[in-house]
Amino acid sequence: MPIDAARKPEARTGTFDLDAALAQGANANNALHAEHINPRFAKSLGLIGFDKTYVRGEGAYLWDAEGNRYLDMLAGYGVFNMGRNNPVVRDALADYLSRDAASLAQMEAPVLSGVLAEQLKERVPGYDYVYFTNSGAEGVETAIKFAHQATGRPDILYTSSAFHGLTNGALALNGTDVFREGFDPLLPATHKTAYDDLDALEAALKAHNVAALVVEPIQGKGVQIPADDYLKQAADLCHRHGALLVVDEVQTGLCRTGTFLAMEHGGPVDADIVVLSKALSGGYVPVGAVLYREAVYNKVFSSLEKCVVHSSTFGQGGMAMVAGLAALHALDEMDACAHAQEMGDRLGNGLLAMKDRFEFIGDVRWRGLMVGIEFQAPKSLKLKSAWSTAHMLSKDLFCQAITIPLLRDHRILTQVSGYNMDVIKLIPPLTISEADVDWFLTAFEDVMEKVHKFPGPAWSAIFQIGKNALKSS
Numbered sequence: 301m302p303i304d305a306a307r308k309p310e311a312r313t314g315t316f317d318l319d320a321a322l323a324q325g326a327n328a329n330n331a332l333h334a335e336h337i338n339p340r341f342a343k344s345l346g347l348i349g350f351d352k353t354y355v356r357g358e359g360a361y362l363w364d365a366e367g368n369r370y371l372d373m374l375a376g377y378g379v380f381n382m383g384r385n386n387p388v389v390r391d392a393l394a395d396y397l398s399r400d401a402a403s404l405a406q407m408e409a410p411v412l413s414g415v416l417a418e419q420l421k422e423r424v425p426g427y428d429y430v431y432f433t434n435s436g437a438e439g440v441e442t443a444i445k446f447a448h449q450a451t452g453r454p455d456i457l458y459t460s461s462a463f464h465g466l467t468n469g470a471l472a473l474n475g476t477d478v479f480r481e482g483f484d485p486l487l488p489a490t491h492k493t494a495y496d497d498l499d500a501l502e503a504a505l506k507a508h509n510v511a512a513l514v515v516e517p518i519q520g521k522g523v524q525i526p527a528d529d530y531l532k533q534a535a536d537l538c539h540r541h542g543a544l545l546v547v548d549e550v551q552t553g554l555c556r557t558g559t560f561l562a563m564e565h566g567g568p569v570d571a572d573i574v575v576l577s578k579a580l581s582g583g584y585v586p587v588g589a590v591l592y593r594e595a596v597y598n599k600v601f602s603s604l605e606k607c608v609v610h611s612s613t614f615g616q617g618g619m620a621m622v623a624g625l626a627a628l629h630a631l632d633e634m635d636a637c638a639h640a641q642e643m644g645d646r647l648g649n650g651l652l653a654m655k656d657r658f659e660f661i662g663d664v665r666w667r668g669l670m671v672g673i674e675f676q677a678p679k680s681l682k683l684k685s686a687w688s689t690a691h692m693l694s695k696d697l698f699c700q701a702i703t704i705p706l707l708r709d710h711r712i713l714t715q716v717s718g719y720n721m722d723v724i725k726l727i728p729p730l731t732i733s734e735a736d737v738d739w740f741l742t743a744f745e746d747v748m749e750k751v752h753k754f755p756g757p758a759w760s761a762i763f764q765i766g767k768n769a770l771k772s773s
């Protein structure tokens with residue numbers, strides 16, 4: 301449905317001209333990136349036809365300059381749970397800006413961070429203190445430091461396929477080699493253990509002097525959903541061995557999976573530290589929060605002299621705190637957890653219903669609106685050869701054969717769920733409607749039908765893209 305592509309405020313004050321900056325970059329965004337930011341990223345966007353210019357976002361939609369509407373199944377990597385440009389968050393930030401507020405006085409205890417901490421503790425009971433960060437990775441760095449200080453132990457366990465961010469410490473907990481290669485030395489004394497495997501965890505706890513296990517309640521990479529009691533049992537095991545359990549809810553938190561935290565699905569989990577970020581920002585201002593217990597606090601901030609031994613300049617900035625408070629309010633108002641559950645089930649069941657008809661579909665798994673579609677090698681000979689040629693050209697190419705036509709033919713933005721994986725992950729804004737879910741299901745069915753015809757135009761196009769990528773890499 302075409303609409304006015306760019307909304308322009310009536311009047312502007314001051315000397316900065318945003319229109320001029322936008323005009324300077326109009327239709328040149330990819331060229332600017334190629335020249336100044338990341339030429340290879342710009343090139344890969346071009347290769348797969350993702351080199352678009354989006355000019356507006358609202359709810360679960362993006363618009364390009366021609367007024368075409370796109371369905372956003374990526375939500376900015378999961379920051380827009382309450383929808384893009386959510387009016388509650390936007391108005392709260394505008395209100396705050398209009399007040400000339402006294403943010404970052406630093407030698408004071410800011411009101412808004414106190415209120416946000418209180419509200420987070422109400423939603424995630426059982427924790428005593430909240431430490432605010434500027435990103436998910438910074439929350440993970442915080443958890444690593446706190447676990448070391450609280451236990452006096454050196455070793456941190458992480459899981460296969462884990463993703464906790466890309467700063468040095470968080471990268472040392474990354475379960476995928478491609479992210480780590482060449483960045484050594486990373487944090488020492490970190491050890492990988494199999495995800496969703498309690499025997500492996502127990503063996504690792506026995507083998508090392510473990511401060512903490514850091515783990516996602518559902519893995520972003522591949523949308524791996526563990527057994528219902530995995531986290532509860534992991535907490536018990538960690539505690540029996542004197543270690544802490546750190547649950548990374550950066551992507552899964554704030555109603556994404558149908559409950560406020562994903563770790564609630566299998567009943568109460570006695571985690572020691574919980575890390576939040578992404579959607580707490582309202583999609584506007586980076587913010588994260590680490591919830592933790594008094595025993596950890598007393599070790600880290602152990603004296604008056606050490607009362608700011610861990611801190612960061614922007615940690616409790618006014619805009620970030622307003623974004624956090626407004627984001628929570630917006631999620632409450634839209635009953636986001638229940639809606640995520642309902643829409644997730646509609647989407648997941650709709651996809652599952654296609655499994656028998658399309659032999660490339662191996663599995664569909666979901667919790668709320670965190671959905672993974674896993675593809676598999678087909679049985680029929682012709683399709684098998686298409687599958688193996690695609691994988692020979694690139695391990696990610698098969699998934700691109702799905703994401704490319706979804707965007708090109710159906711205006712739906714999706715992404716492959718991780719390197720070397722045949723999984724597409726769907727994490728749309730939690731505002732999506734039944735009609736949006738059906739938009740995706742109809743589009744996906746069309747793409748599946750075409751990709752199940754080999755030889756055929758869908759495959760010629762994808763092989764060409766694979767060859768072009770090989771040539772230019």
Ligand SMILES: Cc1ncc(COP(=O)(O)O)c(C=O)c1O
Pocket residue numbers: 377435436437438440463464465466516520548549550551552577578
């Ligand atoms: C589970 C998880 N933890 C941590 C991070 C890192 O967050 P950020 O990119 O804000 O540093 C991410 C980012 O995708 C994530 O999914």
